[in-house]
Amino acid sequence: MAFLSHNSNYFFIITFLIFCTIYSCYSAxxxxxxxxKSLKDNETITSNNTNFKLGFFSPLNSTNRYLGIWYINKTNNIWIANRDQPLKDxxxxxxxxxxGNFIILNKPNGVIIWSTNISSSTNSTAQLxxxxxxxxxxxxxxATIWDSFTHPADAAVPTMRIAANQVTGKKISFVSxxxxxxxxxxxxxxxLERLDAPEVFIWKDKNIHWRTGPWNGRVFLGSPRMLTEYLAxxxxxxxxxxxxxxxxNFADKTMFGILxxxxxxxxxxxxxMNKKELFRLEVDQNECDFYGKCGPFGNCDNSTVPICSCFDGFEPKNSVEWSLGNWTNGCVRKEGMNLKCEMVKNGSSIVKQDGFKVYHNxxxxxxxxxxxxxxxDKCGADCLANCSCLAYAYDPSIFCMYWTGELIDLQKFPNGxxxxxxxxxxxxxxxxxEKGHNKSFLIIVIAGVIGALILVICAYLLWRKCSARHKGRLPQNMITREHQQMKLDELPLYDFEKLETATNCxxxxxMLGKGGFGPVYKGVMEDxxxxxxxxxxxASGQGIEEFMNEVVVISKLQHRNLVRLLGCxxxxxxxILVYEFMPNKSLDAFLFDPLQKKNLDWRKRSNIIEGIARGIMYLHRDSRLRIIHRDLKASNILLDSDMIPKISDFGLARIVKFGEDDEANTKRVVGTYGYMPPEYAMExxxxxxxxxxxxxxxxxxIVSGRRNSSFSHHEDTLSLVGFAWKxxxxxxxxxxxxxxxxxxxFESSMxxxxxxxxxxxxxxxxDRPNISTxxxxxxxxxxxxxxxGRVAFVHKQSSKSTTESSQKSHQSNSNNNVTLSEVQGR
Known part of the structure; x- marks a missing residue:
């Protein structure tokens, strides 16, 4: 029996080894x-990770056969071998x-349809x-003697290159x-062109069709619509x-892209993501994107009518054609507006040195x-010293850029x-x-006289009113040792007395409002x-930790959609924290007020949604710090005079180092009930x-005009999220x-x-998209x-204590600690 058992084990091991050898060979x-080993028309080879296949395919409504590589399925074709030499059967x-060449043969007559066309006499293999x-x-x-990535068709995938060699002139380019x-x-x-400050050019036949502008290490300066995620x-x-x-390439290995x-x-x-399509988009083009739309020295702005204009000191070269909408001849300097550089260089004392007119975005x-x-600053000085220099620009990564010939392909952006x-x-x-100086001087004089009178009167009245309240207080500059140890050097410090005066004690x-931190007041400074x-x-549940957290976080941030911290x-x-004043208060004051919400039409709501998203994208991706806010809600979105949203209240924000794990853990769960995802509320x-x-x-x-907490007593669900999912x-x-x-x-947009x-x-x-997406x-x-997929929302609770907890958390706009035992995820 022992002998039989031994032989059985031996037989099993041999069988297993043979199977592994066969499987290994098959995989290879x-x-x-x-x-x-050839590949016939009805056969394919598959990459080891099973993501890619190579085989023959026919486009829709065509019988032509092409050899190609595709991702997941044949509709996601990333490379075609014989795109200009199709097989007819x-x-x-x-x-x-x-x-040694990799070839496509027409089997009946043995004619080579397509070949890698390398001068090699070696034995070779082709692997996907x-x-x-x-x-x-x-x-x-x-050694690699040829590969498809250096001979692309119309598509680029991660790790593929678009390349050029200035010495040899060899390029890796893509053809539509x-x-x-x-x-x-x-x-x-x-x-890829202009290799000193590389740009991607799109050509139509042999003419420039569109260009990205120079790459500065993070974005293409001439393509602000190619957002961070597009260039991630x-x-x-x-x-x-x-x-x-x-x-x-993608840092997340579950991601894949076809450009x-x-x-x-x-x-x-x-x-x-995870082999499922996440989204698709096409970078749209407007008239101003077409190369040289307005000709030399012509500035194109898609938001104006007409879209083309000349710079100050310039006029259309052909006024008749210009008026008819043909701007290709561009602009020339007006008579009498010629540059004086050569005269100054030759020592003339009659004329003054040239200057610069700045155009933003x-x-x-x-x-x-x-x-x-x-x-x-040296850019401008160097440009003035060179009579051929007609313009300059500066980027912190590219440094100085000069232009010595006609300025061509100019475009004005709304931002970037x-x-x-x-x-x-x-x-x-x-x-x-001179015009600006005279006007400014007049305004300053008038404002100064009026302001002085008002300030004198107000200062006297406030002194009378506040003097009694000053008794018993510590001296003005008495700061505790704990505060002295704070790192407040980077932020302006305000005198308490001046803030007291500004807010009328x-x-x-x-008072503008009151949250978990404390009250917020409107103030007017002396200027x-x-x-x-x-x-x-x-009496606040928050303290020095939240205060310092907000100071440290927001003092380092600058973005159009983040509220600006002026000092403390x-x-x-x-x-005390001092912010820029937002005249329209917070979003919830408009959104959930039956009368005020009428002032928020869909265009405004759409702009607010986009602005908030861009602010979050800045926090997550584009700022010097990687910041997770942790308390995003309508009451923490402030609105300026133009209804531009500003994310505020960074007391609970966390700074996460780039490259750290995607998730962090905290023992103290803080935030606002209803806005927290289940993994945070429960774990x-x-x-x-x-x-x-x-x-x-x-x-x-924002879309529904209903507060998330307004569903507390809804018969089916406890939240707006659950109601929307239903x-x-x-x-x-x-x-x-x-x-x-x-x-x-606007129904489709909504x-x-x-x-x-x-x-x-x-x-x-x-399963949730990142904010850039x-x-x-x-x-x-x-x-x-x-x-x-299935959304995360909270079921209605039957216990009285839970209901009371939920109601309590909704009664205030403050940050709330959450009792985990009272939260149940679906």
Missing amino acids: INDTITSS SNGIVTIHKD ADSGNLILRDISSG RKSDNDPSSGHYSAS GWRFDQDTDGTTYITY SLTPHGTLKLIEY MKPPDFNVRTNNADQ GVDLFVRVPAELVAVKK FHFNN GQEIAVKRLSK CVERGEQ GLFSEKSDVYSFGVLLLE LWLEENIISLIDPEVWDAC LRCIHIGLLCVQELPR VVLMLVSEITHLPPP
Whole structure:
């Protein structure tokens, strides 16, 4: 029996080893083509990770056969071998030729349809790598002798390059298809140009069609609509052989992207997560994007009518054609507005030196000359010293950029771009300054006289009123030792007495609101500046930790959609933060007020949604710090005079180092009930996806005009999220839209926002999009959004204690600690 048992084990081991050997060989063959293993029309090879396949396919409405590589399925084609030499039938075969080339044969007559066309006489094999790259290798040395990534078609995937070598002139460029159903080479191509400050050019045949503007290490300066997520993971580098290239990749290994050049010359991006399509978008083009639309020295602004204009001191070269909308001849300097550089250089004392007129948010013109000057002021001085220099711009990463020829392909953006300094004669600068100086001087004199009188009167009255309250207080500069140890050097310190005067001794009539931190007052400083003064209440549950956290976090941030911290005060045992004043208070004051909400039409709500998303994207991706807010809600969104949203209240924000784990853990769960995702409320786990969840709730509130907590006594659900999900499943989501803003013209936009909101509040953090993707979904005409999975919302609780807890948390706009035993996730 022991002998039989021993033999049985021995037999099992041998069988297992044979099976492993066969499987290993099969796996190796399954992703490889050799001289002895060909590939027929009805066969494919698959990469080891099963993500990519190589085989023959036919486009829609065509019988032509092409050899290609695709991701997941044939509609996601990333490379085509014989795009300009299609097979007319299914008799094609792929093999390794005796000279080592990878070839496509027409089997009946043996004619080579397509070949890698390398001058090699070695034995080779072709393998489909896990990256989607088809690699032809020398068998003896293992060296790569050809690969598909350096011979692309119309699509780029992670780790692929767009490259150029200034010495050899060799380029890796992409060529569009003729049409969606015709993969042959089309009219558009994309290549890397201007290698000192590299730009991607799109050509139409041999003419420039569009360009990105120079790359500054993070963005293309001439393409502000190519947002952070679109450029996430992009890297510029140079090989030892002088090849300059730009490539991209994803830090998240579950992500994949296909960036393609479309048949009409635009860029299209499709992103996938866990092999499922996440979104697709196309970078739209307007008239100003077309190269040289307004000709030399012509400035294009898509928000104006007409879109083309001339700079100050310039006029249309051909006024008749210009008036008819043909701007290609551009602009020339007006008579008498010629530069005086040569005369000054020759020692003339009659004329003054030229100056500069600055234009903001501009696309850098073509043909720049880059220098390594790190000093912005030196850029202007160097340009003035060179009579050929007609303009300059500065970027902290690229440094100085100069233009010595005609300024071509100019465009004005609503945001982004650079400040462009255009050289003009001294008299034009002088006229501008003189007019501005006279007007400013008159305003200053009048305002000064009136302001002085008002301040004298107010100061006297306030002194009388406040003098009694000063008794018994500590001296003005008495700061506790704890405060002295704080790192407040980077922030202006306000005198308590001046804040007291500005707020009329913190009078009740000046109170703007009250939260968990304490009351917020409106104040007017001596110079007339309006401020918001946030004073820590002695009875507040928050303390020095939240105060210092807000100081440290927000003092380092600058963004259009974040409230600006002006300074703080730590005198007399006080903890006070001073902010810019927001005249329209907070979003909830409009959104949930039956009368005020009528002032929030859909355009305003849409702009507010986008602004909040951009502010969060800055916190998560673009700021010097990586910040998770942890308390996003309507009462923490302030509105300025133009209804531009500003994210406020960073007392609970956390700074997370780049490169750390996606999730962090805290034992102290703080925030506002209803806006917290389940993983945070129940486990203390927070990440960027926590803010995404809060934004999703906020988005649903903005669209519906209903507070999340207003569903406390709803018969089916406890939250707006649950109610929205119920309507979605019933295919009645349109009824969620606030009747005050519903408009058939904007119905698709409203439904789109609800869809995005539901994607943001999905139960599992990994299923929620990151905020950069959310921004792209909001601002781009993405044709497809994935359906939302099960959302995370709270069931109605039956216990009285739970209900009371929920109600209590909703009665205030303060930050609340959550009792975990009273929260149940779905």
